[in-house]
Amino acid sequence: MGYAFTPEDVEFLQSAAGAAALAEVDELALTTSTRLADIGRARSRFGSRVAMLVETVLLRRKASVKLPGSEHWLFTDDALQQATPRAVAAHRATRLAERNVHDVTCSIGAELAAVIGTANTVVGSDIDPVRLLMARHNVPAAAIVRADALVPCTRDTVVLADPARRSGGRRTHDPAALEPPLPDLIDAYRGRDLAVKCAPGLDFDRLDWEGEVEVVSLDGGVREACLWSAGLSGAGVTRRASVLDSGGAVWTVTDAEDDDIPERAPGEWIVDPDGAVVRAGLVRHYAARHGLWQLDPRIAYLTGDSVPAGVRGFRILEQVKYSEKSLRQELARHDCGAAEILVRGVDVDPAVLRPKLKLRGSRSLSVVITRIGRSGVAFICAPPREYLSTTGC
Structure with missing residues (x-):
């Protein structure tokens, strides 16, 4: 489950003393073979703060590939696991260029960091006070407020959401078991431009969805699906596959294209x-x-x-x-x-x-x-x- 950060922990980690302590802990190897000894050394220096310091250093190391440029970010373990890889978030941000965007489940700010480079105005909100403090630290240029994702608090924005995909500690593919429940989220913003990040294994047939479902892969692995409301979808498109690689290449195919193929014996x-x-x-x-x-x-x-x-x-x-x-x-x-x-x-x-x-x-x-x-x-x-x-x- 990871360390349970408190608001006081986040406040310390953002301070000059916290930054210095993190830099010192980051000099430790913290490998499987050295971790016990390294944590003992860190405890002798930082006492009861050792757990949050070690956790933050390890999460930053884990995030270096998934979220390049996040060397000084603050994370929780769950938030990092669900965070969108930077290349995928950047791909989504291109579809939100020059719009006003409200991320209603902003967590620690991974999506905000991508859309802030393309959107006109960016607002982030979440119900978790610790993650909001981390988001303010990670993406200081965004406007961050505390709000329930199911209670609209902005107007004339594209609503971006990423419901939590764990129920009772286990992954779920049931739309109604997400947090917030996906059917409730869709109802709350019906008639608004809405983009919802989902797990690719979600049962889309159980949804009342009239827009586009985009499935995205990165470097050969399927990473997510994104539901795009009708106002954000391509003309005549209800299904899209977008294939990305870390080098920046992107190609897509949609159900608006021809699907007429012959029936023949196997080729070469x-x-x-x-x-x-x-x-x-x-x-x-x-x-x-x-x-x-x-x-x-x-x-x-x-x-x-x-x-x-x-x-x-x-x-x-x-x-x-x-x-x-x-x-x-x-x-x-x-x-x-x-x-x-x-x-x-x-x-x-x-x-x-x-x-x-x-x-x-x-x-x-x-x-x-x-x-x-x-x-x-x-x-x-x-x-x-x-x-x-x-x-x-």
Whole structure:
């Protein structure tokens, strides 16, 4: 659960004495092997304040990748876990450029720090007094007030919200179990421009939502979904996948695009679309953009005779009807000694299957196990590579 900060703790950490104490504790390694001894040394210097000092130093170190530039920020453990990665927050901020924005669940200010560079006016509010004090420290240029997210306190602003996704200490995908409950939040701001950050696994079908659902991935991992009200959505768009990388590249695909793809036998390559494309239900739209088609209409693997730029492609060497025996024989024939195993649409556990294949060869290969129609199939493929074609994503 992490250390429970108090307002008095935050006041001390912001003082000159607190900054000096943090700098001294930050000189300690605080690794698994040294932590007990390091904490003992720190306790001899700072007494009862050692817990908050060590916690702050460790959280700052943890935040350095997720929130670059936050070296002097204050955090709670829960707030840092839920904070939006800087690249994702910056992507959202571009859609809020030149608007007046009110973050009604501002927490320690991670979203505020991003939108303050693009929006006209930025207001942050939260019900937690400790997080509000931290937000004022972290983003001093924003106007910070204490308010209940379900009680509107600004007008003519885009409302930005990030409901807490834990219930009883466990993650939840039930919209009504968020804090504040997502249906209540939507009702409170009905008719207003509203953007709500959500977990990508949220059950969107349980929502009365007429705007856009954007699923965002960063560096190959799906990070979040964002609900955009109709006034903030693209024309005719109800689903969007946005694929980001830490280098600043961004591409998107939406359900306003064509999704007409052919039904054909497997091509030369298998393509596993980015998780944001799959989660947003835009596999066919992505395929149509790149001249690909599906191995099976109900399976997200794509196939074609080329691979889009920046995407891993698996060049097919052999296709066999799936069984452990036939796959083991074919991999032996291909001199396979190590295999990456990808599975979709069939009940196969790669960790259980791998030792049964008895791989003893000299080549590293990839195996894609899926189904086409009612039949399980296995594709033996060359090791994946990022195909650097001239076609953009």
